[in-house]
Amino acid sequence: MPRKIPNRELRRLTPEEFRKSPKMPVVLVLDNIRSRHNIGSAFRTSDAFALEHICLCGITSCPPSAEIHKSALGAEDTVVWTYYENTLDAIRSLQKNEYKVWAVEQAEGAVNLGHFTTGTDSRIALVFGHEVRGVQQEVVNACDGCIEIPQYGTKHSLNVSVAIGVVLWHCYLTFKVL
Secondary structure, eight states: OOOOOOOGGGGOHHHHHHHOOOOOOEEEEEEEEOOHHHHHHHHHHHHHHEEEEEEEEOOOOOOOOHHHHHTTTGGGGTTEEESSSSSHHHHHHHTTHHHHHHEOOOOTEEGGGGGOOOOOOOEEEEEEEEEESSOOOOHHSSEEEEEEEOOOOSSSOOOOHHHHHHHHHHHHHHOOOO
């Protein structure tokens, strides 16, 4: 029977080692995420996959916050983040810096996540939207494309923190840089 590995044996990086470690060339853009627990989860998942950066936009709360910390468990101190009052400003800045920006949204012409690929030298940003309204249409319009997570049940959406995990896992497998 396999032995469960205790935390002290997992060889986790210190925050300083994490800052210096290689990063997956992905930026997360949170477009008006209202739940601080979802924001904290985004930080924790971004830390797990060693993302470059998070852009917190609009009504998305910023650290420090006890509610963010409750889900992030300190990842809000290891993942670099920037706040933008307007999500479009974040998108334009990323595109100016040669990122391809993809909205994760159910939209006409969206690429099925299973078919989404990037070059190993690509830099991408992934935009995730409000828990009820999704990514704003004007933000979708400004993106380079849309990615849709296939779903086969009776519901037509996932919790944003779950969607972030699903898409980042796919990106991790696609980039194969870490």
